[in-house]
Amino acid sequence: MSLVLGKSPKLFTKALMCSSQWDGKYKPLIKAKTPVYFVIGESDEYYSSKPFKEAYQKLYNLYHKQGLNKKQIKKLLVLDVKDSSYFQGTGIEYQHGGGYLFCRDKNIMNWLFEK
Numbered sequence: 001m002s003l004v005l006g007k008s009p010k011l012f013t014k015a016l017m018c019s020s021q022w023d024g025k026y027k028p029l030i031k032a033k034t035p036v037y038f039v040i041g042e043s044d045e046y047y048s049s050k051p052f053k054e055a056y057q058k059l060y061n062l063y064h065k066q067g068l069n070k071k072q073i074k075k076l077l078v079l080d081v082k083d084s085s086y087f088q089g090t091g092i093e094y095q096h097g098g099g100y101l102f103c104r105d106k107n108i109m110n111w112l113f114e115k
Helices: 027-032 050-065 070-076 097-104 106-113
Strands: 015-018 036-041 077-082
Touching: 015 097, 027 050, 036 050, 036 097, 036 106, 050 070, 050 077, 070 077, 097 106
Parallel strands: 015 036, 036 077
Antiparallel strands: none
């Protein structure tokens, strides 16, 4: 997803980045102002949450550098790092594999599909 967003962000009205890392460019996304929701488990065994935190901060700083305020940036970027309690009682043993729970999360899906 980040590779496509780094090349052609206008293909999307919003983007959901789940349990991954950012590999794409930042500037095309900043120019297009395509909203991105990052969601990952705090202790994701494959990527860890660090790459998403870094990508979020990089994008946040680039928007801030453009003159956007916190409220404007909040409409464009969401960083949602789920702690272990989010996965408890779901039968999920590994947070990375539990990423499929995000597509069933009403708050995340409401953000993605709200107009």
